Amino acid sequence: MIDPNTALEASRFFHDASLMLLWGASAFLCLLVPKALADRVWRMFGAAPFLIALIAGLATIAALPLEAATIGNGWSDALNAGTIHDVLFETTVGQAWQAQAAAALILLLAFLLRRDWRHPGVALGSGLGLAALTLTGHASMHEGWLKLAHRSNDVLHVLTGGGWLGALVPLIPILRLLNTPDCRAEALLALRRFSTAGHGAVALVIASGIVNTMLVLRRLPTDWASSYQALLAIKIALVACMSLLAIVNRYIFVPRIRHDRARALSAIRLGAIAEILLGIAVIALVAVLGVLEPV
Secondary structure, three states: OOOHHHHHHHHHHHHHHHHHHHHHHHHHHHHOOOHHHHHHHHHHHOOHHHHHHHHHHHHHHHHHHHHHHHHOOOHHHOOOHHHHHHHHHHOHHHHHHHHHHHHHHHHHHHOOOOHHHHHHHHHHHHHHHHHHHHHOOHHHHOOHHHHHHHHHHHHHHHHHHHHHHHHHHHHHHHHHHOOOOOOHHHHHHHHHHHHHHHHHHHHHHHHHHHHHHHHHOOOOOOOOOOHHHHHHHHHHHHHHHHHHHHHHHHHHHOHHHHOOHHHHHHHHHHHHHHHHHHHHHHHHHHHHHOOOOOO
């Protein structure tokens, strides 16, 4: 039988991945893509955004009994009312869960709004859910201003990381629409804006990641005997690969669009898909890292 800790890691993965994809996609479409094109891309997604939000909501609900089982005496405490009450109201984990549950409610209710408000509502709910992740974790090892600085850095890290990863999802259909005459001008504008914002997002992800590593470990993760440091080193390597793919796409294939549109767009799409897969692998590692001792 699967142990509560592994189940909690799986719940964290589905929760975090869902929110990052929704946050990045919705923020990109709301802020950087012309409205007509953004509405067209949303329609292309169909029911997928709601289903992803539903996964995030179900993962949030599952997290509380799983936390109770992990903190308590195993599966017997997963549905124990007393243990759940104590976890919910007497621990920082419970406080964070309350914030995540409120964010999940905002996210799901956003789909009941009219279209003009729905997409900003999705961005708000998913962004708040990501920010609430920082209420627990390794920032709690500090006190005072250092704790606040650590949490602020964590918020910056998850929002810029999610913005980078999630924006890649609508970028793929936008690249396809470059071949549609009535969408070409808006798609090119969206691509240029993605490229500009991407520079900042990648830089902030790397910088905030370095700061976070220094705050937690106070040194580079070089001790391969430590599970935490080994997984962190793998995470850093994957992010480096994502960054390299982003650089290749921006500075090699984007300029080739003028000369060989079909091949350049195909290469950019493949690169974006590879970045998404690497990003999902990073989220899986983070789900495990979050429950390990940072030693």
